Amino acid sequence: LIGHDVSELLPELTLAQKWDLTATELARNVHSHPTMSEALQECFHGLIGHMINF
Incomplete structure (x- = not known):
């Protein structure tokens, strides 16, 4: 991985x-x-079918 933060x-x-x-x-x-x-958490929730913010 390369990038800011x-x-x-x-x-x-x-x-x-x-x-x-x-x-x-x-x-x-x-x-x-x-x-x-938090972006990772959103991705993980999306993978299991339970998006938090969308």
């Missing part, structure tokens, strides 16, 4: 890969506000 996203994605976490498990993770990690 990408370091905020790496820890969660690294854990997800290492522990083979599902989208449901990742969606249940706590994401602080306002942060870029």
